[in-house]
Amino acid sequence: MNMHDLLKKASAGESLSQIELVHLLSVPPDSCDSYSVMAEANRISKELSGGYAEIHAQFALNLASCPCNCLFCSFAQVNGVFTEEIKLLPEEAVVYALQFEEKGANAIFVMTTAKYAFDHFIEMSQEIRRNMKPATTLIANVGDQTLENAKRLKDAGYAGVYHALRLREGSDTGLSPQKRKESIRNFQEAGLYVGTCVEPIGPEHTNEELAAMIKFTASFNPSYSGAARRITIPGTRMAGLGMINELRMAQIVAVTRLGMPRTVMGNCTHEPCTLGAIAGANLFWAELGANPRDIKARTEEGRGDTVEQCAALYKESNWDVWKGPSRYYQ
Numbered sequence: 001m002n003m004h005d006l007l008k009k010a011s012a013g014e015s016l017s018q019i020e021l022v023h024l025l026s027v028p029p030d031s032c033d034s035y036s037v038m039a040e041a042n043r044i045s046k047e048l049s050g051g052y053a054e055i056h057a058q059f060a061l062n063l064a065s066c067p068c069n070c071l072f073c074s075f076a077q078v079n080g081v082f083t084e085e086i087k088l089l090p091e092e093a094v095v096y097a098l099q100f101e102e103k104g105a106n107a108i109f110v111m112t113t114a115k116y117a118f119d120h121f122i123e124m125s126q127e128i129r130r131n132m133k134p135a136t137t138l139i140a141n142v143g144d145q146t147l148e149n150a151k152r153l154k155d156a157g158y159a160g161v162y163h164a165l166r167l168r169e170g171s172d173t174g175l176s177p178q179k180r181k182e183s184i185r186n187f188q189e190a191g192l193y194v195g196t197c198v199e200p201i202g203p204e205h206t207n208e209e210l211a212a213m214i215k216f217t218a219s220f221n222p223s224y225s226g227a228a229r230r231i232t233i234p235g236t237r238m239a240g241l242g243m244i245n246e247l248r249m250a251q252i253v254a255v256t257r258l259g260m261p262r263t264v265m266g267n268c269t270h271e272p273c274t275l276g277a278i279a280g281a282n283l284f285w286a287e288l289g290a291n292p293r294d295i296k297a298r299t300e301e302g303r304g305d306t307v308e309q310c311a312a313l314y315k316e317s318n319w320d321v322w323k324g325p326s327r328y329y330q
């Protein structure tokens, strides 16, 4: 397979096959070929988003030991990191959301663990919505939902959701891959935009698995796709598998961009880094409170980045930051 031909095809907006994506993922991350893929992904991302990247900001309504036991998650019961539940009061949630709004986040994500009571989530969401500017984009990051619940999210003022079929879903997680896919359909049917990602990537994932997941995310025309590496939670079973480095993650971010149709404007990566941005990532996340990749109960004291830190990384990578509500969720 000729790299020049593949890049020409991607540049013309043609869809790449799974085998072609595998080829792009197979070149060494620090090779000229890989840097050419990153450059082309950066060019496409900049063309689609007018050179403006976005910063979305997430906080969690609760911190709890979760029985779904996704092995990569610090909330998973099996990992034993958190044993006590902490739930934000409505006024605390509003303070978090207002903080992000004031800092200019383009969208605010409200997250819970999978077993958080849905009715309570709706009540909390209504309280948050009431306190936000009407133009502020609110996004839900919750567990699998029926169509009826998806409609309730829409009615509560959410523009969209984040939902992903994770790599090795059903074997590395206690969730059903079918239900994950069904939920994505339910959200879209309810009129919610769905952002997604190829995640959480570890060194054990093959290029074939990654390419298949890129194709899957492209198949439902998400608001954005992208790539995020698994962050090692010390002392867990998965810690032994290690972590890919930022350059490899940047390569996968770039290939994901090339694998998406042009209707998909966003390309995310997590955690934020300059290598991801130069490889075409135009979406970073800031975080507050509980975070499934952190062992600190308040990620602002741990791994979480602020809106300002994300903006600084973009600046170093030659991206401007969009001001105003997210364009990916419109």
Ligand code: SF4
Residues within 6 Å of the ligand: 066, 067, 068, 069, 070, 073, 074, 075, 076, 077, 112, 113, 114, 173, 292
């Ligand atoms: S990723 Fe979500 S569902 Fe899985 S263990 Fe963590 S909180 Fe539970």
